[in-house]
Amino acid sequence: MEVKCDSGQVATYINALRSEYESNLKKFVDLPSVSMEPERAEAMSATAAMAIDLLQSQGAKARLVKTAGQPIVIGEFHSGAAYPTVTVYNHIDVQPAEPSEWLTAPFDMQIDDGVYRGRGTTDDKGPALAVLYAAAYVHKHGVPINIKFIWELEEEIGSPSFEQFLRDNISHLKTDSVVVSDTIWVSRERPAIPYGLRGLQCCLLKLKTGVKDVHSGTTGGLARNPIAELAFLISKCFDAKTGEVKIPGFLDDVRPIDSAELENFVASGFNVANFKKAHELHSTRTEDASEASARIWATPTFEVHGITGGYSGPGVKTIVPHQAEAKISMRLVPNQDPAKVLALLKKFVAEHDKDVEVVAEGSLKPFLGEFTGPFAEAAKEAMKTGFGKEAAFTREGGSIGAVVSMQEILKVPLVFLGLSLPEHGYHAINENFDWQQASGGMRMFVDYFERLAKIKS
Numbered sequence: 001m002e003v004k005c006d007s008g009q010v011a012t013y014i015n016a017l018r019s020e021y022e023s024n025l026k027k028f029v030d031l032p033s034v035s036m037e038p039e040r041a042e043a044m045s046a047t048a049a050m051a052i053d054l055l056q057s058q059g060a061k062a063r064l065v066k067t068a069g070q071p072i073v074i075g076e077f078h079s080g081a082a083y084p085t086v087t088v089y090n091h092i093d094v095q096p097a098e099p100s101e102w103l104t105a106p107f108d109m110q111i112d113d114g115v116y117r118g119r120g121t122t123d124d125k126g127p128a129l130a131v132l133y134a135a136a137y138v139h140k141h142g143v144p145i146n147i148k149f150i151w152e153l154e155e156e157i158g159s160p161s162f163e164q165f166l167r168d169n170i171s172h173l174k175t176d177s178v179v180v181s182d183t184i185w186v187s188r189e190r191p192a193i194p195y196g197l198r199g200l201q202c203c204l205l206k207l208k209t210g211v212k213d214v215h216s217g218t219t220g221g222l223a224r225n226p227i228a229e230l231a232f233l234i235s236k237c238f239d240a241k242t243g244e245v246k247i248p249g250f251l252d253d254v255r256p257i258d259s260a261e262l263e264n265f266v267a268s269g270f271n272v273a274n275f276k277k278a279h280e281l282h283s284t285r286t287e288d289a290s291e292a293s294a295r296i297w298a299t300p301t302f303e304v305h306g307i308t309g310g311y312s313g314p315g316v317k318t319i320v321p322h323q324a325e326a327k328i329s330m331r332l333v334p335n336q337d338p339a340k341v342l343a344l345l346k347k348f349v350a351e352h353d354k355d356v357e358v359v360a361e362g363s364l365k366p367f368l369g370e371f372t373g374p375f376a377e378a379a380k381e382a383m384k385t386g387f388g389k390e391a392a393f394t395r396e397g398g399s400i401g402a403v404v405s406m407q408e409i410l411k412v413p414l415v416f417l418g419l420s421l422p423e424h425g426y427h428a429i430n431e432n433f434d435w436q437q438a439s440g441g442m443r444m445f446v447d448y449f450e451r452l453a454k455i456k457s
Contacts, residue, residue: 003142003453005446013137014442021129021438022111024054028092028125029109029118035070035093036157044153047092048073051151054129058136060149065169067161070153074172077139077147085146086452087175087410088135089402090128090182091155094120101429114435122424124155126433127181127441130419134445145453148175152402155182158362159401166409177375177452178406181441183396183418184426187278190269191383193376194416196298196395197403199332199366201341204359205230205349210322213310219320226324227309233353234326237345238302243285243295245302245330247348255335255368257298261395264371265293268392278422297395301331331397338363364399367407367414375413378451383417386444398426417441417448 033047034040048064048071055062055075062075070093097106097119104110109118116126128151135147150173154161166173185192207226214223238245245251257265270293272284286292309324311317330341346358370376371393383391396416407414419441425431 003144003450005138005141005143005450010137010443010446014133014439017133018435018439021133022116022435025116025121025126025129025433026109026111026118028054028129029116029120030107032097032107033093033120033153034096034156035154037096044070044093048153051092054132055149058132059139060132060136062149065165067154067165069161072153072162072165073149073151074169075149075151077135079139079142079144079146083144083146084177084452084455085148085175086449087148087150087173087178088131089150089152089178089180089406090131091124091152091402092120092128093153093156094123094125095156095427097429097431103430106431115432116434117430117432119431121431121433122420123426123431124182126438127419130438130441131179131181131445134442135449137442137446138449143450143453145449147449148173150402155400155402158364159405162402163405163409166405170409173410175410175412176455177413177415178410179379179415179417179448180400180403181417181419181445182400183416184420184422184424185418186268186270186392186394186422187274188421188423189389191387191389191391192268192394192418193371193379193383193391194297194394194396194418195369195371195376196334197367197399198297198300198395198397199336199338199404200329200362200364200399201332201338201345202327202329202361202363203342203345204357204361205233205326205328206323206357206359207325207353207355208323209355213319213322216318216320223320225320227307227321229353230307230324230326230356233349233356234304234328236352237348241285243301245300247302247344249344250330250341251300253335253337253340254300254333257294261298261371262290262294264393265297265395266290268293268394270394275422293394296397298333300333300336301329303329303331305329331399332366334366334368336366338365364401365404367400367403368395369407369414369416373413374455375415375452378448378455379415379417382444382448382451385447386442387440417444
């Protein structure tokens with residue numbers, strides 16, 4: 001059986017539901033579902049409850065699945081056991097937001113001429129709602145496909161409960177493919193379909209050299225300075241000017257970028273000037289588009305996120321600190337293993353400063369999928385239908401822990417069809433989304449689901 005949705009009717013449907021989409025998105029965004037803040041427990045519960053209501057309001061079956069951490073919401077439009085099944089993954093927890101840094105209140109979504117301002121609008125509540133409305137349309141119009149939903153509430157803290165959730169519910173999660181709508185385009189002019197994600201290893205470097213801060217006039221020159229020692233150690237780990245990681249063995253397992261991939265990166269239209277503008281950067285380590293795209297999509301990193309210790313108030317307080325802590329992460333690329341990288345770091349640190357303690361803070365494996373084959377082709381054609389533009393196949397520099405778990409446990413093709421733009425501000429202040437991307441995304445997903453209905457499992 002083949003059912004083709006009429007493009008004119010799809011457009012009419014999308015235009016008619018704009019006010020409903022915006023109203024529901026505001027209700028969703030106004031719930032501060034910050035998974036890393038324990039005081040948000042009530043908001044987390046309310047977000048899960050609203051997710052179930054949204055799914056059910058569109059005719060899907062939905063329920064809450066308890067985990068060791070936050071619950072997971074699952075839903076389904078079931079058309080028939082003989083039909084293909086696709087699983088849609090989104091997350092509905094969000095990053096923290098400090099209201100004083102924002103132009104508008106982060107948890108009071110403002111609508112400004114088709115632009116939606118608030119935490120979670122683009123990452124990932126706005127895209128999640130767009131996919132839901134597309135799935136509802138497809139189901140109501142008899143397209144022969146089953147569409148399942150997994151909406152997670154712990155993605156922003158590394159998905160600690162997700163793998164066990166998959167293992168415990170594998171019989172209910174059987175599917176032919178997965179689509180993830182939580183990625184970013186190269187620019188508004190050039191859609192992107194990523195097929196790879198970097199992994200992540202976070203850690204703390206801790207050094208304590210005394211019991212209390214002491215006077216630098218009395219002890220300076222003899223007392224050890226833990227902030228300075230950590231800074232020196234970090235300079236041994238990587239070159240801050242070039243980004244080159246100098247830990248022996250760190251690069252041994254890195255999978256080289258083949259020529260076809262690099263050609264795709266360049267063909268994506270990635271532009272350093274646009275990248276700097278979108279992320280409000282004054283300068284970057286290179287101005288070459290080919291090298292720059294490879295750096296953010298397919299090269300491992302060593303980053304320092306903060307150093308604490310000593311005095312940080314106004315002026316200068318002449319003390320020697322007694323302890324310091326550096327917050328570190330290493331982004332990893334295919335074939336690198338977080339456990340091996342952590343072991344290499346610990347060995348390197350022990351050789352250079354035996355008093356520094358390395359504390360692991362969480363890890364994610366890198367992911368690499370396919371940019372050829374029927375699912376990739378379906379994604380590319382659907383993107384063109386939704387936005388009228390050719391999509392580029394890229395990788396993405398961030399990490400999504402749930403993706404690796406789904407790859408290992410569900411063992412089906414995974415496709416990324418994100419709707420976010422660099423200027424939407426993933427994890428940044430003044431995060432936003434817009435109707436242009438939401439409505440185009442609905443058209444895209446209607447077409448994508450139709451194409452999947454024709455692919456044999």
